Each structure stands twice: as C-alpha cells, then as structure tokens.
Amino acid sequence: MKGKLYIVATPIGNLEDITLRALKTLKEVDVIACEDTRVTRKLLSKYDIEKPLVSYHEHNEQQKARELISLLESGKNIAVVSDSGTPGISDPGYRIVTLASQKGIEVIPVPGPCAAIAALSVSGLPTARFAFFGFLPKSAKKRKEFLESIREYPETLVFYESPNRILETLKDIIEVLGDRNISISRELTKVFEESLKGKASCVLETLRQRQSIKGEITVVVEGKHHEETDLGQEVERELKECREKGLSLKEAVQTVSKELGISKNLVYRKALTVWQKQSRA
Structure with a gap:
C-alpha cells in the first residue's frame, strides 16, 4: 500500500502559529522533507517531535523528489515543509507534488501560514x-520588463522582495x-513586524530615510483602475x-x-506609440 504525501504549512516567524493538525501530522509521518534541517529541527524541538529529516531544497529538488517518491511507493x-510558510508557494514542493500525482499517490494539504496571504x-487593498x-x-x-507585462492587470498584485532590492523595486514600480x-x-509575525501603506512614492521616501x-x-500593489485607462486615452x-502642432516628441512629453x-x-511610453502610429500613417 502506497504512503501519503502531506504538504504542511509551518510558521513564517512566530512558532506559535503552527496548527494543531500540522503538529499531529508531523508527529505521525515516517519522514519529514525540509529545506534546512536546522530550521525545521528548531520547530520540532519546541514541540518535542523527533522524526528522520531529509534535506529537500531548490538545489536538490529534482533528485530528492524521485527518492522521496520511492519511499512513498x-x-x-x-x-514536506519549507523553512517558513506553505511549501510550493515560492518554495520547493511542486515537483514532488507533480510526481506523486502522476504515480497515483495521495497528496494532502495541511494548510496554515503564508506570507503572501x-x-x-x-x-487594505482589494482581496x-x-x-x-x-x-x-x-x-x-528584466524586473522592469516583467512589471510592464503585468501593468494592465486589474487584480491586486502580490510579490516577494529582498530588503537589498526593495528601494530599486519601488522606483521601478513607480516608473512602470x-x-x-x-x-x-516586513518581518510578519515577528517582534519587529511592520506594514507601511500609502502611495508608492511615500513608502519609498520613508524607507530611504x-x-x-x-x-x-x-509587496502588495493595487491593480490598474478603469480611471487609469481613461487617463491613458487623455494622454x-x-x-x-502636440504632434499636430509640430512639437517634438521630447517637447510633447514635457508639455x-x-x-x-x-x-x-509614463507619458514617454505612450508618446512612442503615438509617434510610431503617426509615422506609419
């Protein structure tokens, strides 16, 4: 009889955020696959859980996934746990889930913390x-190109960023x-947890100081509004x-x-499109 694969969410900071069901599952399984054994051992130690640990991270995911499938069979x-949050959500996990599903192995989610959610x-933005x-x-x-590709999305946008790049990313968000x-x-569920809200320019200025x-x-960003489409048409x-009046592209953008x-x-990007259309006409 094949074993079962449990995808177990763990705390993103505060160890008390683990669910009772997650603890029960971790106590009952035969093996726990984790990103960093030191991080997971700290969590298990707090709740007096002793289980064999297998290192399973982005650098060995393909190889380890096959080994874990053999154990399941x-x-x-x-x-499967990650260092924090829900496995498979910007963390290792999806490959073994895919393989397990292909092999007819039952995959069971044990939901819990997720930084994005x-x-x-x-x-305070639409959910x-x-x-x-x-x-x-x-x-x-590449970051600017990616932001450009999602610029028209009406949905609220959510993504992760490192503290080393956040200032540059905010500048790119404003530009694109x-x-x-x-x-x-930042530091969700931890001692120095903080959420900054407002216009991107205001948040950027706060962090710059x-x-x-x-x-x-x-980072959570509001989606594009219909009013923005109207503004684009006005631009x-x-x-x-301006072009009909004989202004150059640069002069038109400034005006x-x-x-x-x-x-x-923003005006410059629209101007390039207008000038290209007019040139072909």
Whole structure:
C-alpha cells in the first residue's frame, strides 16, 4: 500500500502559529522533507517531535523528489515543509507534488501560514481578486520588463522582495506601474513586524530615510483602475494634439506631463506609440 504525501504549512516567524493538525501530522509521518534541517529541527524541538529529516531544497529538488517518491511507493508517509510558510508557494514542493500525482499517490494539504496571504489580508487593498508572482527578477532590466507585462492587470498584485532590492523595486514600480497605492509588510509575525501603506512614492521616501532595511518583504500593489485607462486615452489625445502642432516628441512629453501632472516616463511610453502610429500613417 502506497504512503501519503502531506504538504504542511509551518510558521513564517512566530512558532506559535503552527496548527494543531500540522503538529499531529508531523508527529505521525515516517519522514519529514525540509529545506534546512536546522530550521525545521528548531520547530520540532519546541514541540518535542523527533522524526528522520531529509534535506529537500531548490538545489536538490529534482533528485530528492524521485527518492522521496520511492519511499512513498514503499508505504512510507512523508510530510514536506519549507523553512517558513506553505511549501510550493515560492518554495520547493511542486515537483514532488507533480510526481506523486502522476504515480497515483495521495497528496494532502495541511494548510496554515503564508506570507503572501497574511500581507494581503492587512494591506487594505482589494482581496476578491489578486495575482501572486513570487520573487521579482533580480536584474533591473528584466524586473522592469516583467512589471510592464503585468501593468494592465486589474487584480491586486502580490510579490516577494529582498530588503537589498526593495528601494530599486519601488522606483521601478513607480516608473512602470505609476504611483499606485501599495502596502509593504516586513518581518510578519515577528517582534519587529511592520506594514507601511500609502502611495508608492511615500513608502519609498520613508524607507530611504532608514540606515538599513531588514527582513523578507511582501509587496502588495493595487491593480490598474478603469480611471487609469481613461487617463491613458487623455494622454494619447494630448500627445496627438502636440504632434499636430509640430512639437517634438521630447517637447510633447514635457508639455503633457506638466499639464496632467503625471510621470514623464509614463507619458514617454505612450508618446512612442503615438509617434510610431503617426509615422506609419
């Protein structure tokens, strides 16, 4: 008889956030697959749980997934945990779930903490529809390209970012998405937990004044509003008028940006489209 695979959510900071069902599952399985055995051992020690641990992280996930599947097929029950939060959500886990499903092995979720959901719940931004993107690209160029690809999304946007890149990412958000309302949650459930809310420019200015920024960060950004579409149409109309008056692209961008009080970068992107269309006409 095949064993069962349990996907167990663990605390994202405060060890008391683990569920009773998660503790019961961890006590009863035969093996626990985890990212960092030191981190998981700390959690297990707090609740007097002793189980064999298998290291299962992004660098050995493919190989270990096959080994764990063999154990499951031999009848062993296995729990997969990450260092914090829910396995598979920007953490190792999906490969073994996929393999287990293909092999007819039962996969059981044991839900609990997730930084993305926790941050979204306190953001004050719409929660009926949202899109989660994990970590943004590290490269500035790729990050801007990615943000451009989701600029039209009406859903609330959620992603993770490191404290080392958060200032640059906020600048990119303002440049590409505009100065939207955002919420940044840092050190969730820990002693120095903090959520900063407001326009992206205001949050950026607050963080710029700090000597250092610590802790993993969850960024929540409001989606694109219909009013923004209307504004885009207004920008396009103004740019066309400027072109008809004989203004250069640069002059038109400066004029429209000043008249409408919006970012030159946003106007410039629209101007490129207008100029290209007019050139082909």
